[in-house]
Amino acid sequence: MARNAEREFVLEIDDLKTYFDSEEGVLRAVDGVTFAVKRGRILAIVGESGCGKSVTAYSVLRLIQKPGRIAGGSIRLHPRQGPTIDITALDDKAEALYAVRGGLISMIFQEPMTALSPVHTVGNQICEAILLHQDVSEREAEEAAIAMLGKVGIPGPETRLNQYPFELSGGMRQRVVIAMALVCHPELLIADEPTTALDVTIQAQILGLIKDLQRDLGTSVLLITHDLGVVAQTAEDVAVMYLGRIVEQAAVRPLMKQPRHPYTRALLESLPSLSERHARLESIEGSVPALTAIPPGCPFHPRCRFAVAGRCDAGGPPALREVAPGRQVACVRAEELP
Amino acid sequence: MTQQPQPLLDVRGLSKFFPIYSKGFFQRAVGNVKAVDRVSLRLFPGETLALVGESGSGKTTAARTILRALEPTAGQVLFRANGHTVDLAALRERQLKPLRTRMQMIFQDPFSSLNPRMTVGDIVGEPLVIHGLARGSALRDRVADMLERVGLKAHHAMRYPHAFSGGQRQRVGVARALILRPSLVIADEAVSALDVSVQAQVINLLEDLQQEFHVAYLFVAHDLSVVKHIADRVAVMYAGRIVELADTDALFDDPLHPYTRALMSAVPYPDPDVKMRFQAPGEVADPAALPPGCSFHPRCSQCFDRCSQEPPELREHAPGRFVACHLQDGDGSP
Numbered sequence: 001m002a003r004n005a006e007r008e009f010v011l012e013i014d015d016l017k018t019y020f021d022s023e024e025g026v027l028r029a030v031d032g033v034t035f036a037v038k039r040g041r042i043l044a045i046v047g048e049s050g051c052g053k054s055v056t057a058y059s060v061l062r063l064i065q066k067p068g069r070i071a072g073g074s075i076r077l078h079p080r081q082g083p084t085i086d087i088t089a090l091d092d093k094a095e096a097l098y099a100v101r102g103g104l105i106s107m108i109f110q111e112p113m114t115a116l117s118p119v120h121t122v123g124n125q126i127c128e129a130i131l132l133h134q135d136v137s138e139r140e141a142e143e144a145a146i147a148m149l150g151k152v153g154i155p156g157p158e159t160r161l162n163q164y165p166f167e168l169s170g171g172m173r174q175r176v177v178i179a180m181a182l183v184c185h186p187e188l189l190i191a192d193e194p195t196t197a198l199d200v201t202i203q204a205q206i207l208g209l210i211k212d213l214q215r216d217l218g219t220s221v222l223l224i225t226h227d228l229g230v231v232a233q234t235a236e237d238v239a240v241m242y243l244g245r246i247v248e249q250a251a252v253r254p255l256m257k258q259p260r261h262p263y264t265r266a267l268l269e270s271l272p273s274l275s276e277r278h279a280r281l282e283s284i285e286g287s288v289p290a291l292t293a294i295p296p297g298c299p300f301h302p303r304c305r306f307a308v309a310g311r312c313d314a315g316g317p318p319a320l321r322e323v324a325p326g327r328q329v330a331c332v333r334a335e336e337l338p
Numbered sequence: 339m340t341q342q343p344q345p346l347l348d349v350r351g352l353s354k355f356f357p358i359y360s361k362g363f364f365q366r367a368v369g370n371v372k373a374v375d376r377v378s379l380r381l382f383p384g385e386t387l388a389l390v391g392e393s394g395s396g397k398t399t400a401a402r403t404i405l406r407a408l409e410p411t412a413g414q415v416l417f418r419a420n421g422h423t424v425d426l427a428a429l430r431e432r433q434l435k436p437l438r439t440r441m442q443m444i445f446q447d448p449f450s451s452l453n454p455r456m457t458v459g460d461i462v463g464e465p466l467v468i469h470g471l472a473r474g475s476a477l478r479d480r481v482a483d484m485l486e487r488v489g490l491k492a493h494h495a496m497r498y499p500h501a502f503s504g505g506q507r508q509r510v511g512v513a514r515a516l517i518l519r520p521s522l523v524i525a526d527e528a529v530s531a532l533d534v535s536v537q538a539q540v541i542n543l544l545e546d547l548q549q550e551f552h553v554a555y556l557f558v559a560h561d562l563s564v565v566k567h568i569a570d571r572v573a574v575m576y577a578g579r580i581v582e583l584a585d586t587d588a589l590f591d592d593p594l595h596p597y598t599r600a601l602m603s604a605v606p607y608p609d610p611d612v613k614m615r616f617q618a619p620g621e622v623a624d625p626a627a628l629p630p631g632c633s634f635h636p637r638c639s640q641c642f643d644r645c646s647q648e649p650p651e652l653r654e655h656a657p658g659r660f661v662a663c664h665l666q667d668g669d670g671s672p
Binding site: 048049169171172199200201202203204205207208226227228229230231232233234252253256257266267268270271272273280281282283284287288 | 503534
């Protein structure tokens with residue numbers, strides 16, 4: 001059983017809790033998140049600002065800084081070769097953690113300009129990643145960098161190697177960041193809002209590129225986004241987060257065609273593109289509560305049009321449970337809703 | 339067809355160039371960034387015209403130049419106020435001030451567009467104070483009334499912006515823009531910074547207020563799905579020029595300009611069964627170094643000889659339907 005899981009999944013996260021200590025108390029940014037990324041597939045975590053999607057991604061790389069801390073749960077990485085690595089158990093300065101970061105798991109950030117060093121050439125930055133994680137000569141590293149720049153669709157990679165990030169456009173910079181992330185053939189690529197800062201035609205190019213490379217290289221991808229359009233066009237599996245918890249999880253088609261959790265439904269209904277012109281948009285009442293004031297019971301109940309007194313507004317948050325094969329929903333009324 | 343009403347806003351050949359200076363002591367102007375180049379459009383009372391484009395297309399610069407937040411390089415901005423038509427581009431600052439009560443702006447970022455040291459009541463009431471239209475208890479009453487119309491509470495006037503969420507702050511921005519009952523509001527990416535559930539609330543609010551006050555919106559945006567929802571007509575900009583202008587339904591059903599088609603095909607549609615079929619390689623043209631001929635021709639799959647030689651003019655292809663593309667000229671003209 002355990003061996004099967006290792007073959008099927010590249011990353012397994014179990015009951016992850018990432019908390020931030022603040023003057024107003026403990027902020028539960030991620031509060032009991034469980035999911036797994038299937039090998040060679042794209043899993044999207046989608047949610048609005050403050051839902052904990054980025055904190056989840058940063059937790060996987062152990063990039064949570066004080067006053068934040070991983071308060072519980074486990075994150076296990078199953079590389080194709082070698083034993084399973086329990087990322088949560090690694091020491092802060094362990095060699096194994098450095099091997100994970102940028103080696104086994106790499107990350108693409110939202111803002112390509114801040115993710116790149118302004119004072120180093122593109123070539124330097126890509127070669128640094130190679131030399132850090134692979135036992136190759138500088139010459140070989142440079143060749144690998146040129147090959148990778150070509151793969152991400154940068155014209156004239158030999159000359160680009162000597163350029164600085166400011167000499168490149170936003171789309172080109174994001175291509176460089178992707179090249180840097182994939183040059184060490186990671187087991188898992190985490191893409192945190194990789195196209196949010198880009199124009200729509202450039203976004204389409206970059207999304208296409210990520211999908212092509214994922215298919216060619218067999219990389220598994222954890223995609224963090226707020227954009228349901230990006231999810232529909234890119235992801236294979238989806239987890240929807242709200243206030244630090246996963247509320248619904250399924251393959252992309254059933255999730256978007258027949259959402260079962262009231263929050264997922266409301267999110268999809270509030271999209272202007274899916275409704276009639278000038279018809280009123282179905283908006284969600286109110287706004288996302290602060291992490292200091294998470295409602296009791298189901299955290300979504302004050303905004304939920306299906307909430308019933310006594311069942312939704314008291315006790316602990318509803319557990320994420322399987323309501324149909326391959327579909328998990330955290331709603332006590334999942335089966336009875338129209 | 340009903341009789342065409344008089345336009346509220348009639349922009350004719352509006353241009354805004356920013357000079358590029360040479361390095362060195364004399365700082366001679368060596369060229370221009372043609373941020374907005376001969377833009378013409380009309381906006382009718384109570385309607386919503388969307389100005390869409392990618393970054394650097396000049397949509398924000400065009401909007402700001404219309405309001406004279408930027409000085410136009412050329413062109414006319416005919417604005418109808420109190421039964422007269424005036425050219426905003428030609429007026430002196432002093433003559434402009436009374437007209438500013440008729441035109442207002444809503445900004446993109448609800449965090450930086452509200453002064454953190456002013457209470458919400460002061461922010462919303464400031465336009466009335468500046469124009470000397472209300473004071474004392476009348477001012478407080480009008481602010482309280484406006485706050486309630488945008489879905490806030492009257493007692494919120496005492497609070498500071500930091501106490502509000504992004505969506506609530508944007509409501510404050512809307513209240514400030516509409517308290518003078520303007521006939522024209524320029525909404526510059528007014529919902530882009532908001533989460534999708536809150537975005538829907540603000541879009542609904544803007545539509546409700548348009549019904550109530552009969553205000554016309556010039557809605558600057560890059561998100562085509564929002565534009566499709568809210569706009570009556572759409573103008574698509576590329577590299578400082580309008581490349582297509584049409585009724586929203588006509589534009590989305592049958593886009594004529596290759597750039598409009600590329601833009602639409604690039605929108606990730608939130609349905610896994612509708613696949614993106616994107617075709618426009620390369621990047622947005624640099625307005626400081628535009629390609630000759632049609633600015634879009636290096637990215638256009640249907641480009642032919644003439645496209646790289648001669649810039650296409652914006653022509654009326656069908657009633658109310660304008661497009662700037664040699665493919666659509668079709669009358670055999672050279």
